[in-house]
Amino acid sequence: MAALLAVVLAALFGTQLLRWRTRERVGLEAIVLCAATWLGIVGIVTTLLACVGRAQAGVIAGALAVIAAAWMPWRRRTIPLPTSAGWREAIVAVVIAAGAFALRWPPHEHALAGRDQGSYALRAEFTAQTGGIVSIDPVLRAAALEQDDHAGPQDLLGLYPLRTELWREDLYEASYRPGWYLADREAGRVVPQFLHLHPSTMAVAWLVAGRTAASALVVIEGVLTVLALLAIGRRLWPLRECAAWLVSFEFCSRSVSFGDIL
Structure with a gap:
């Protein structure tokens, strides 16, 4: 290919x-x-x-x-190439x-x-490896499944606090790292910030x-x-x-x- x-x-x-x-x-x-x-x-x-x-x-x-x-x-007819530059x-x-x-x-x-x-x-x-731009962070997803209470500053979910602005609803739940955002923290779904x-x-x-x-x-x-x-x-x-x-x-x-x- x-x-x-x-x-x-x-x-x-x-x-x-x-x-x-x-x-x-x-x-x-x-x-x-x-x-x-x-x-x-x-x-x-x-x-x-x-x-x-x-x-x-x-x-x-x-x-x-x-x-x-x-x-x-x-x-369409094309113009001949120039003889000199x-x-x-x-x-x-x-x-x-x-x-x-x-x-x-x-x-x-x-x-x-x-x-x-x-x-x-x-x-x-x-x-190049996957054909897509959306990735899943398996560690974060596993942490979300295991976490019953609200995330604290000492655990993994505490590193990615949820944002509550209305414009972020169904778009970005939290910052992930420079250039990337969490579209769904519970699922660990990561998307690029810009295309x-x-x-x-x-x-x-x-x-x-x-x-x-x-x-x-x-x-x-x-x-x-x-x-x-x-x-x-x-x-x-x-x-x-x-x-x-x-x-x-x-x-x-x-x-x-x-x-x-x-």
Whole structure:
């Protein structure tokens, strides 16, 4: 299934480029913007499937294949590929991409990297292994079944006090850990706080090529982010002004993450 998913992912990206060629020539700008859109589509589809517990490799591949078939410009004429590319723009793109790569290298697993990165990595691993986003804490569930009286500060249930706000009714009963909430403390049912696309794209990378690919995706997304900003900026400003602004942004922030944007 991993090979099938990889083929479908490549086909979806190729379909986007073909559709772009029905409007204008394909260059670095087209590749970058199509790649950003492609990642967004993969993340949205995987997140929706994970919400119903069906984010397995075969199901994801089937859903993306349908999108690729619907997006394919079957009867539209495409514009020929350019015979040459502007060397100045290519050099600027390479320099900016190298800077983003250096800031993100080496890739890390991030499982113990704190609130956001750690929860994203753990969610990606869980989705890749189970196809869903809802988990059950068996220890907490067992404690709830054994507890007859109100929870006190010295027992396990006391670590997860119930919240009484009306808006939380049937949504969140208690905080669990950063990025996660207890939807049902008595059942030990744990749900993510937000439906970010980044953990979903990491899960797809995991399904295709394992844990290393999920970690490397963060580096790839960092490079893609600055290239996408360059592609968009080129439509607003001349190359020199755009490059100067983007280099300043990149090296001042020192942390460019496509996952944060998603």
